[in-house]
């Protein structure tokens with residue numbers, strides 16, 4: 346049905362999409378996870394309540410999250426160029442994806458940690474646990490299922506946003522769909538891309554949920 | 565030696581709109597080896613008080629001494645070290661749900677930097693103590709409430725504490741399981757010499773295992789002392805209420821009584837047997853008395869009998885009966901309210 350050139354292009358599209366999604370997710374977690382922990386620890390019912398620290402990061406998170414991704418993408422062009430040297434292509438797309446996802450992840454992490462039974466934290470305190478112990482040996486461990494579910498959802502979102510970056514020449518399957526489907530009216534290629542997107546998305550979600558389920562010992 | 569000494573302790577919760585005086589000028593001394601009951605109605609401040617014993621809650625004023633250490637004077641780090649000597653168990657067990665039983669028991673040991681292998685070894689010993697060797701690999705969600713509390717007890721004992729604080733440790737358990745957990749606590753107290761503080765709202769728990777008791781009401785200690793003294797001569801209304809309520813818990817409710825019926829409580833000491841006295845009284849006065857409850861209980865190792873009588877109508881006959889019982893050397897006390 347398609348010639349080898351098109352198939353090559355689709356394979357590259359898959360590769361670029363996965364590359365953008367996974368690298369963005371990992372880098373966003375490197376920033377978002379500590380930020381989420383910081384939010385939880387400094388919140389009013391946290392281990393070390395601090396109104397100022399919490400307030401500042403709370404506001405930053407909300408501001409970034411309130412900017413639509415497409416606009417963030419454009420706003421960040423100078424910054425992206427500064428970081429990766431150019432403003433288009435897969436690697437360049439990672440920058441706005443990370444900026445967009447990190448505060449989102451921080452919120453997810455904060456809410457996952459909020460689910461940890463305060464009684465268990467109290468028990469750990471009564472055993473002489475330090476705050477570090479409580480964060481790393483109690484909260485992150487007890488919340489791991491919820492954290493992984495959160496990570497799965499986040500990966501799915503980043504996956505979707507990465508396709509959106511096709512509008513600005515971001516590469517990947519989304520880019521292909523836009524170029525062929527929207528500008529050249531090659532509906533068949535667009536449909537195949539969409540199907541590929543759906544399959545990839547399903548695979549990512551299923552793997553994430555499976556891991557979360559296997560790690561959950563509460564049932 | 566005194567294990568826990570509380571001096572003039574007060575705790576006020578400062579919430580934005582209102583202040584709650586949860587504890588008011590509490591003074592208590594708990595001796596080494598005691599099983600000390602702290603009992604009171606919901607909201608009386610029991611949990612707050614016991615949380616002050618390990619400074620999970622910092623008192624607003626007053627002091628808490630554990631042995632020769634004033635908790636208020638310790639640095640954060642010293643306090644954490646001290647806490648490993650003061651174990652605590654809870655109503656909701658508070659186990660780590662994502663760790664198996666063995667790892668839960670290892671947890672406090674690993675916090676104190678005990679090596680993995682050594683922690684495992686000690687944890688296995690402790691599981692033997694609480695009778696859960698076969699559940700080492702199970703997760704808390706697969707255990708019954710009683711089993712979970714046993715894990716919590718094993719975990720609490722891991723660092724060889726001197727003190728074990730129990731906040732409503734049996735409140736979520738059925739009577740049989742409660743009895744077995746109390747038995748385990750008593751064993752621990754005897755064999756390991758650990759001082760135990762038992763927070764509860766059930767008088768039956770106190771009479772079952774405690775040697776001393778403090779009754780707390782609205783943030784104040786209204787009465788404390790040896791369990792047998794407090795039980796046979798409750799001075800405060802709070803104590804009387806708790807004792808009565810505790811009894812109806814145990815017998816599964818008491819006989820309905822007519823409103824306004826005059827009731828007396830008779831307490832029998834070790835060697836007075838009560839049946840002949842009551843029988844003789846009925847024969848002498850030719851009236852029926854309503855026996856609302858008769859009960860012997862084990863109070864601090866001494867058998868105490870008590871009976872609550874509903875007296876027949878008529879002021880005169882009532883006074884005669886009371887006088888008669890007094891003559892026979894029985895302790896009598898009026899009972900008000902529902903039995």
Ligand SMILES: Nc1ncnc2c1ncn2[C@@H]1O[C@H](COP(=O)(O)OP(=O)(O)OP(=O)(O)O)[C@@H](O)[C@H]1O
Nearest residue numbers: 577584586604605606607608609610611612613765
């Ligand atoms: N963190 C808190 N902030 C504000 N008020 C509190 C806090 N903890 C306890 N209180 C208040 O202090 C009082 C005593 O509470 P506490 O939990 O000690 O009671 P309790 O005797 O343990 O009751 P229960 O039997 O229901 O557990 C209550 O009025 C409660 O509302």
Ligand SMILES: [Mg+2]
Nearest residue numbers: 610611612732
């Ligand atoms: Mg309580």
